[in-house]
Amino acid sequence: METLPLDDAATFALLLSGETQGVFQLESDGMRKLITRLKPDCFEDLIAILALYRPGPLESGMADMFCRRKHGEEPIVYPHPSTEQILKDTYGCIVYQEQVMLISNNLANFSLNEADNLRKAMGKKKPEIMERFSTTFLEGAQKNGCERSVAQDVWDNMVKFGGYGFNKSHSTAYALISYQTAYLKAHHRADFMAANLTCEMGDSDKVKLLCDDARGAGIAILPPAIESSNWGFETEGKGIRFGMGAVKGTGSKAIEALVDAREAVANAGLPPTLNELCRQADPSAVGRVAWEALIKAGAFDAGGHNRGAVLHTLGAALADGARAAEDRRAGQGDLFALAQATGEAVREEARDGIDDRQAWDSADTLRAEYEAIGFYLSGHPLEDRAGLMAMLSTVPTNELERLSDGAQVSLAGLIVGLSQVLVKTGKLAGRKMARFRLEDLHGAVNVICFPRTFEECAGDLEDGAVVVARGKLETDGEEPTLILSELMTVEAALGRFEGSVVLSLTPEDTALLPRIKQILSEHRGKRHVYLQVTGTDGSVRRVRAGGDCTVTITAELTSEVDKVLGRGRMKLARL
Template sequence: MSGTDFCHLHVHSHYSLLDGANRIDDLVAAAVKDGQPALALTDHGNMFGAIELYKKCRAAGIKPIVGCEIYLSKGSHREKHHKTTNPYFHLTLLARNEVGYKNLVQIASEAYVNGYSMRPRVDKAFLAEHSAGITALSGCLSGEVNRLFLDGQEEAAIQAAGDYQDIFGKEHFYLELQRNGIHIQTKVNEEMVRLHQRSGMPLVATNDIHYLRKEDCQAHDVLLCIQTNSKVNDEKRWRMDTDTLWFHTADQMKAIFRDLPDAVRNTVVIAEQIDLQIQLGKYRVPKFVSETKESSEELFRRLCGEGFRRLYPAPSAQHHDRLEMEIEVIKKMGFVDYFLIVWDFIRHSRAIGVPVGPGRGSAAGSIVAYCLGITQVDPIKYDLLFERFLNSERISMPDIDIDFCRDGREKVIQYVRQRYGEECVAQIITFNTMASRLAVRDVGRALDIPLPEVDRIAKKVPDGPGASLKAALETDAELKEIQSSNPEYGRLLDTATFLEGLARHAGVHAAGVVIGDSPLKDLVPLYRNKEDITTQYPMTDLEDVGLLKMDFLGLKTLTVLEKALELIGRHRGEQIALDTSAFDDPKTYELLSQGKTLGVFQLESEGMRKLLQKLKPDCFEDIIAVLALYRPGPLGSGMVDTFVECKHGRKAIKYLHPALEQVLKETYGVIVYQEQVMRITNVLAGFSLNEADGLRKAMGKKKPEIMAKYRQKFIDGAGANGVSKKVAEEIWTLMEFFGGYGFNKSHTTAYAILTYQTAWLRANYATEFLAANMTCESTDTDKVKEFLDECRASGIELRPPDVNRSEKEFDLEQAAIRYSLEAIKGLGAKPVEAILATRSAQTPPRFRGLKSFCRIVDPTQVNKLSIEALVKAGAFDFTGWDRGVLFAEIEDAMALGAERQRDERAGQGNLFDLLEEAPAPRAPGAGTGAEEEEKPSYPAAVWSARERLIREREAIGFYLSSHPTTRVESLARALRTSTVAEVDPSAEEAVLVGLVNALSVRIISKGRFVGQKMARFVLEDTTGTRGVVVFAELYNRIRDMLQNDLVVTVRGKVSRRPDEEGPPEIIAEQIEPLEHALRAFNGVVEIRVRPEEIEKLPSLLPLCERYPGSRPILFELELEPQPRRVRSGPGFRVHPSEGFLEDVQKILGADRVALRKLVAQRS
């Protein structure tokens, strides 16, 4: 082995979660730079990084040493231990060969699956059974031998070392020395050296690496604080007792152990004994066991034939040839069992009623997948290419990802477990890393920087996929200024940059499932994540070791479709089969052309709606194209505009060669799909479709050296087919430009089916479709509110929750939608199930009032908070009592209910139990005993309209029964304001009346107003919401007035940055409470009175005294045959405030009072 005569054997990466701070790339680079011949990875209790280390060391030309620092239990590892000071020991294990690697996999798996108690543990008995091929080092200060020496138990320490020699063999157990400046470590080292001198047990020098550079010590210390949820300045917190755990060079290690050169050389002796070859790239597809006596290939061919005859009753030669070609390629590549496994669980899914998507990814380009029912896309009809999915010249596992109904996905995974064995199936681990903002918040908490300051800085940091704090600090002047303005902020950002991207904790991959051809614990290490068993290797590493990986994706859209169809069947008696759609419904294309796509799969964004309004799709191919076009690349390249203009004939379609028309006709001459690039090279230059797929891949990755070879081949091939060099070069340039933006047509075609199906339901069964969407979004208040607004815009009534009428999910009630019980905040699945079960047990199945409800529901399932939420949401409005009255009654009703339940259990009764209960009257009065029982004890505890709505929003998340601005709409109109929906994005100014929501205040960090405060809030009215920005100058004037739930008038500039999607913000120039604005109103108060309401007019007189002002009242008497208008005299003038308006509405009802400009008096 070449290189220096030292290598590191005790090394922790960031996969020692929140303990190690090393990236494997950095460790490998450091070892290579120092000339070390090998590098070990010994993370705490796991092998998460083993394959990554193996690949990267091999690529860098050094030897990978796969290891693990295990936790060794004192007793049986399968017994949960009680918390003691040191319930387990550490031991460093290194795999010498394939046998050792497999044993290490077994040890790591057993520790998590059966031995987890505080830490993943195994015991000595298990270790002895799986010791072959493993070299062991005695470990750090937490090792058993070290611990016994520290405790003064010399004989026990010698015995323990002997035990390890017996387990691993004398030549494969080493006494591990670390010189890290810790006093007790020095003492242990002395004992270890004496033991070596007496027994001949070999020594080895290590450094327990936790971070890369000496200067990383402080950042690593912050990482430990994040792990233990402590502060850096906490004196009693856990911390490392040394600052030397960095990657030392070989020379530094030799200097540290100059008196023990053999301990240093032994690192290389151990490395030379390592001969581990992990086989990568060889696929281990499980054998499909048929229920018949057929072989896999026989069954595969039969199923393909049956599906082919069903789908193609009159096939052409092209269909036959395509099927035969695909079957032969799949057989040759050894993937027959793979296809049968997928066919089997999809078949089972449909059999148990779990909806399956029409296809996903390039698999939709396979006629075999279509015939097997794996996809529902005809690849011949849409010119989809099998080679895009499976290239016989590029051996790689096919990738068939499946969409399932979100609610049924777990049933399918459970079937796969049962079918192939629990021990052969697992979900896949994933690592949640410290993203940029999370890193800032974590570090800020550890450094004990005040939360508002950390929050302010974190919001400056870019977030989302691809966001980088390091890159932002190089380019963002504001962040640079924050970093340099304050040493504390500098440390915060520097440390967060260091920690950014490190693994924070392990989770379960949202979709990935792996199926082994034998028990997985024999193939890869396993991990227990609460109740889930997952692999310890992440998805890419599993693919490298050849395991069959599949994505079982839970797609909400399939759940929406299922629920919508169920509602249609239950309420209309219609059974609809969406998969037989002809994609030719005019109403659907009209809906799409109008951009009315809330809830329509993939088409909901504002930008997509605008594109649809421009494009006006009128065929299924247009839907396929729009899904491919609405991406940053095509939108920025101008090809979308070309597509739209050519479709509508405003721009001529040009083909550089006549042969291109057959390929590009459906996309109006624009190259939209990767398959079109493949087809062009095939038609014009004679490329095989496998070669064309290679070009497609090179274009996507923009590899110039590969592209140059393909370019010459294309020009030569085109020339051989009679295409001039000039035209061939132009076509190549066109392909190179558009091909870089091309999308997978197979995927977009499959997804276009879901798009069409959801659009078709929205166009033809809007009520059911919107109800299904609200059920699926019930935990997302903002999304439910969007659908509520869509219902209102479509003339569909959304009725409030009702304990007697509501179901668990949103349901239909005549032509209206009834609000779901489970969507009420604070009312989870268990209380809802208890309410519905109790209701159905009644005769008739209903509750008669709040008191009877409390008497019969189980208080352990439906507690006080649940009942409060029901009352606030309006679920007891059927009683006729005000919500405030009912709310005041809850505690007494629950106490009475509990007493009744105790009496019933004791066999006692109550007089009222024998009486027929009836709904309470709207006002207290005489009645039956049951009515008297339901009569509230606090009839005066009425909520104002404002409080009623605020409480309703607490329970539902938004205003449902009304809106605080509803009663002032006429006042707003009189002030010549716009609604939110009416704001013209191109206008310079807007004046609005609405409710202040989501008010946030922040300190300005730069500019003229640095250090001062500014605000943002959401202004809401009955038509929608709009963001409002309040800069410092205005905020300083109104800060004491501005608060959430205040109705205000806002005048300001309409502001929109060119790159922004969504409605423009309002930059406020003036904000005042509506009451203030009304004082300046100089019109007339108009009150409309029906004939039957004339007798109520005297009740209005006290209002004139209560709300004195200067505005006259104009009574419009709706008399027959001629209405009359009567203007009040000088003694009856009012101030048209919100209170005045509300009181008039209480007397005469809603919509009976308005503000008007001054009009001529008529009498």
């Protein structure tokens, strides 16, 4: 790692893209915004970014000035000719503590010890100490031929920005690790992401972010599989296999015992079914909670049975496993010797216990999966309603950052991580409020529901509920937050809409019109339908559908239209 080139094009391209999930010190939304503004193209810029991303430089305008000067939007001005060599790499901005020390040493003849004391004093911002250093600095600069007014300007600049300066040696050390991790992500993305996922296994929110990042780069996240998953995340082909250690309720002891049991089952020539593994695994190491969590997470999907049906057989499988463990303790022979002798009979027994009539529907399957791993992996409850969610949202959640602070928005999505708290102080003491994340197919946003709104919408606040949230967006923090003013069900939101339906079409969609007409006729109502046709020359023409074509806007209507035309082709508009 120490011999990596510090000018690798792929590494800087990765940084410029803002795809820095998993990269040391560069993961936060605010840091990614700074990177995309500053556009680093050399290692020195990376050192500066890590020094600039702190409250002082951000709030004082230093970071903005650095970006403007780097990109030629503002002239680079040096406080004094003698400071040019010191401030050249930072475009005339005082970013590092070492720069303050060098300026005072070169321009005002401070000893290195005095310069270090000045650095400390600037950090503490004590007026009486700064006044003493000011006098010494001005006198020293004048002795070196610097006019007093110029020396005063240099001092004022040092006071304004020097107090926010960061230690360059520290920033350089951080930047090197940031660069190295960015290099690994740029050149060995799947392996790098697998290692990151393993490190973050205890934090399901972080695991989801990393999984989303990997999938965005075309790396498949393969579900946990009892026949191939191990404790951590591992690359498999062009994808990453989900680590069983990231399944809630397992633990290293249980996973180690399961891997040992899987090896013993394989050595016996048997498939790693639930029954076989329960017979072989140490019941004191792998408890019921771990088995349930792995089933819910999809680890036994390869057997071809629905997760609900598999879970229904767990009790019998565990009882069989307990008897097998007791037999082993009593020394009543080798179960696997018996299994090899009876061959197909034992294999048949392993299948017989699963009753597919106990299958879950897709909603229950996803709900259980979320419970087991903390997010949806194999699908999403909103997938069938993607078009509807888009229609009811101002923008998808991954585009909220481009909106201005204070913007009023409507967002449709799924409530996750709901928590209710009792206000303990102030005028609202004793009243309830809530926090949750509203998740759509593109991401999620934090939502705060203050007491008055909470009292109005408490009946609709439920984990897993699909809702439309309206409120004021706050974008001045680390990530956007919605201050909730109104919450309603999707049905209520559709019922309140007073506009029309617009279907976006192209000349290639002509053959689909009979099917669209049929769908519309099956959802008759009061809302007019408009066809918006984009021609081959780019022209757009909007016409009202003929006859008595009016519809009732429902989730079923949008779903059926999506299946024919594709997602996002049906919109709501006030026409």
